[in-house]
Amino acid sequence: MKAIVLEHFGSIDNLQFKELPVPQPQAGEILVKVGFAAVNPYDQKVIEVYGKEVGVQLPVIPGSELSGIVEATGEGVTGFQPGDAVCGNLGTFGGCYAEYAVVKATDIVKKPETVSFEAAAAIPVAALTASKAILEEGHLKAGEKILIHGASGAIGTMAVQLAKAAGAYVIATGSGTNEQRVKDLGADVFIDYTTQDFTGLAGEIDLVLDTVGGKTQEDSFSVLKQGGRLISLVQPPSKDKAAQHQVSAKMIFGGPNASRLEQILQQLAGGILKVTIEKVYVLSDAKAALQAIKTGHRTGKLLLNP
Structure with missing residues (x-):
């Protein structure tokens, strides 16, 4: 699979576009074919400022917010099956700037049919x-x-x-x-x-x-x-x-909350909440997306499309 990989902290320029093996889900995990990954200020700060301080281990694929399709499930996973449309934000940093991502089953939820994959990737965090x-x-x-x-x-x-x-x-x-x-x-x-x-x-x-x-x-x-x-x-x-x-x-700090995310997605589907997508970048342009985050004054979410 294609992925964005960070091997050294300190600069967005350290990111590399690589070909890697598709990861396999372990017990309690799900393999997701990524539809869209969100680019967040936290990603840039981990890469350039405090990755070591928060315990991120290198090398790492950045990104903690995504939507996509369940590809496979690990042992003990219930409630999800291949083909399900899902979204969520991860409890640990990394994994989403890629064509496939392994996530904890407890960190994601099913995406309502009326919510687009773009919106589903942009709203959780x-x-x-x-x-x-x-x-x-x-x-x-x-x-x-x-x-x-x-x-x-x-x-x-x-x-x-x-x-x-x-x-x-x-x-x-x-x-x-x-x-x-x-x-x-x-x-x-x-x-x-x-x-x-x-x-x-x-x-x-x-x-x-x-x-x-x-x-x-x-x-x-x-x-x-x-x-x-x-x-x-x-x-x-x-x-x-x-x-x-x-x-x-x-x-306070944010984090995953599956039951609350389900409520939020229903509010999104019902028009109570709206999310704005400013721009979608191809995966190989992750550096440009992170540079745009760094400059600030965004008018909506930035996404990567693997």
């Missing part, structure tokens, strides 16, 4: 991370006010939609070029961070979702109401500031 952040960890309730930073990004756009579906009042920050797109997804108020200061436009916020960090996170404490919550996806919040403002604040 962003939607599951957003859902965990604002619903599970953030305990967002109907009628509450949520401030979503970085609302035009993959996780941010999912958070806007999930928050609106939960009955919240949604205030979103982002670049002004994305205002209409974010409002179309359900944001009640859009704040252009390039020309406006959110601290003077938002207040008495119940929940802040921070996908930006730095000064944005620091300033967010001032707009939270007493007893409010701040959830960050990018850096641990200051315990001192949380205590000073009498709020709770923590950093």
Whole structure:
């Protein structure tokens, strides 16, 4: 099979396009013929910044989000059979930038017929991370006010939609070029961070979702109401500031959740959630896709098509 392989950390340029044997599923695993693999910021960061720190072993095929068709199942796998259309995000890094990928049966779910393979590959990581952040960890309730930073990004756009579906009042920050797109997804108020200061436009916020960090996170404490919550996806919040403002604040990480992903796919199939695909690259152009991720300001998900 054709695959993208990383043998040395430190640079996207270290990726190689190779021919490898098709892997075989072990007990509890499934071999998937990859339809599409998503390219995520985390992939680039593992390759260039902290691969060793998170325990990634080299050589590795990057990518942890995919859709495709079940090719074979390992011993003890039930509920899946060859020919099933599936999607998911993996609990461990790597394997998806290839024509075939071995995945844990617990990490994937069947794809609804009305959901495209492109959308199915693009939604798991962003939607599951957003859902965990604002619903599970953030305990967002109907009628509450949520401030979503970085609302035009993959996780941010999912958070806007999930928050609106939960009955919240949604205030979103982002670049002004994305205002209409974010409002179309359900944001009640859009704040252009390039020309406006959110601290003077938002207040008495119940929940802040921070996908930006730095000064944005620091300033967010001032707009939270007493007893409010701040959830960050990018850096641990200051315990001192949380205590000073009498709020709770923590950093969380995403991960697979099959039952929740099934619900998300049904919301996608029913039109409650929407996902935008910005561009599909051929597998051999993985470096270009990762370079586009690195430059930022994406308007949708980037995918690889093996």
